[in-house]
Amino acid sequence: MKAVLARQFAPLEQLVLADVPERHAGPGEVVIAVKACGVNFLDGLMVQGKYQTKPPLPFSPGAEVAGVVHETGSGVSGLTVGTRVLAFTGFGGYAQEVCVQASRVFALPQQMDFVTAAAFPITYATSHHALKDRARLRSGETLLVLGAAGGVGLTAIEIGKIMGARVIACASSDEKLALCREYGADAVINYASADLREQVRELTGGKGVDVVYDPVGGAYAEPAVRSLGFDGRYLVIGFASGDIPRIPLNLLLLKVASLVGVFWGAFAKAQPERSAANLSELFDWYAHGRLQPHVSATFPLSDYGKALDTVMNRRVKGKVVLVVD
Numbered sequence: 001m002k003a004v005l006a007r008q009f010a011p012l013e014q015l016v017l018a019d020v021p022e023r024h025a026g027p028g029e030v031v032i033a034v035k036a037c038g039v040n041f042l043d044g045l046m047v048q049g050k051y052q053t054k055p056p057l058p059f060s061p062g063a064e065v066a067g068v069v070h071e072t073g074s075g076v077s078g079l080t081v082g083t084r085v086l087a088f089t090g091f092g093g094y095a096q097e098v099c100v101q102a103s104r105v106f107a108l109p110q111q112m113d114f115v116t117a118a119a120f121p122i123t124y125a126t127s128h129h130a131l132k133d134r135a136r137l138r139s140g141e142t143l144l145v146l147g148a149a150g151g152v153g154l155t156a157i158e159i160g161k162i163m164g165a166r167v168i169a170c171a172s173s174d175e176k177l178a179l180c181r182e183y184g185a186d187a188v189i190n191y192a193s194a195d196l197r198e199q200v201r202e203l204t205g206g207k208g209v210d211v212v213y214d215p216v217g218g219a220y221a222e223p224a225v226r227s228l229g230f231d232g233r234y235l236v237i238g239f240a241s242g243d244i245p246r247i248p249l250n251l252l253l254l255k256v257a258s259l260v261g262v263f264w265g266a267f268a269k270a271q272p273e274r275s276a277a278n279l280s281e282l283f284d285w286y287a288h289g290r291l292q293p294h295v296s297a298t299f300p301l302s303d304y305g306k307a308l309d310t311v312m313n314r315r316v317k318g319k320v321v322l323v324v325d
Contacts (some may be wrong), residue, residue: 004304005094009049012308015061017301023099030102032085037093037296038064039106039320040151041240044312046091053265055091057113062093066108066117067324071112073200076102080137084108088125088268094304097323103272105244109283119293119319124282125275126237126264127155130213132278133267134260135233141210144200144227146220147240148185149176154294157183162290164209165303168203170196170220179294179317191220200227206275208255211239220249221245225257232257240314268272294318300325 002019003230043061045051047260069083079085079102089104092098108117131137143160147153148169160167162186169180170189177188188201200209208229215223225234227246232255252259267274285291296318299307307320 001096002301003060004062004301005058005060006014006047009047009054009057010108011199012044012047012305012312015047015304015308017304020095023071023073023097025076025099027074028076028102029073029077029099030069030085030087030105030120031064031071031097031099032067032087033070033106034065034093034096034098035325036065037062037065037301037322038118038122039121039307039322040064040122041238041311043094044308045068051162053090060092060094060098060321062095062098064088064118064121065093065098066120067092067113068103070097072102078108079105084114085099086121086294088121088265090265094301096301103229105270106276106279106283109287112286114320115295116293116324117300118321119295120282120286121279123151123155123319124159124266124291125268125279126152126262127159127213128269128278128282129264129275130235130237130262131156131211131296133274134262135211135213135235137163137211139167142166142168142204142207142229143211143213144168144170144209144224145180145185145218146191146212146224147214148180148188149317150215150314151316152215152237153213154180154183154318155291156187158291160213162285168209169199176317177297183292183294186301194218195223197223197227208232211235215240217241217245218243220243222247222251225251225259226262228255228257230256235258236261295321297321298323
């Protein structure tokens with residue numbers, strides 16, 4: 001079978017599409033014939049050795065897949081050969097087959113296609129965990145979303161609105177902000193052309209926001225922290241800008257605010273039952289038309305380089321997906 005391989009932690013250009021042995025399921029494992037794989041910023045970081053998880057070499061990137069169960073190992077129940085599924089793999093998804101623990105595999109809702117499913121687990125599960133479990137977002141609160149037109153950003157807008165928040169979306173172009181409006185944002189800020197802190201002050205009447213959702217980091221982090229109101233919560237989602245900010249901690253003291261880390265993968269591993277319950281709620285919202293995953297581009301597996309380049313250079317709105325024959 002074919003798989004994209006990283007033989008060492010190196011620039012993305014050194015990835016290769018190679019023939020590798022077929023996968024076989026061990027105890028508690030499932031082999032999935034991959035039909036689609038989500039492309040995420042973390043994939044590129046992992047290949048370069050810049051992510052907190054460093055898989056044993058060689059490995060294939062690809063943290064989320066959708067496909068059909070091809071083989072099950074001993075002790076697996078509830079999943080049978082031929083079942084349409086999605087899975088959080090962590091890595092290994094840029095391939096025609098992937099072997100994954102059965103606890104990370106979920107049967108697809110009937111109306112969900114493979115491309116949509118491959119774009120679903122990481123972004124929606126991250127935002128759901130962030131806003132529900134970590135921020136404890138309450139109806140009537142104000143949520144500020146940075147990088148709001150990206151994969152996780154759009155899901156944060158959708159879930160924030162479902163939870164009853166007023167959502168202010170921030171992005172770097174008017175085109176991206178138009179998409180945020182389509183996804184339910186109540187107000188928007190172009191932080192490439194406007195002063196973020198001043199705009200938040202005007203939009204909140206000087207009160208500040210209750211929750212900041214930040215998958216970007218970099219130069220906008222401190223102004224966003226300064227835009228928190230009393231008892232505000234600042235969610236650290238990731239660092240798509242490539243810059244890990246240094247926050248003056250006295251700001252948290254003065255605002256009686258909290259800096260809250262969000263790592264959905266660690267949560268799913270530590271508390272699989274709670275994570276599964278959260279995913280079930282997301283599936284229910286999807287089935288009732290309350291979530292609309294936005295896939296802006298698909299590429300064949302052989303064009304993995306173009307797909308990664310699009311994501312790593314932040315030229316994407318929503319998600320990018322690899323389609324596997």
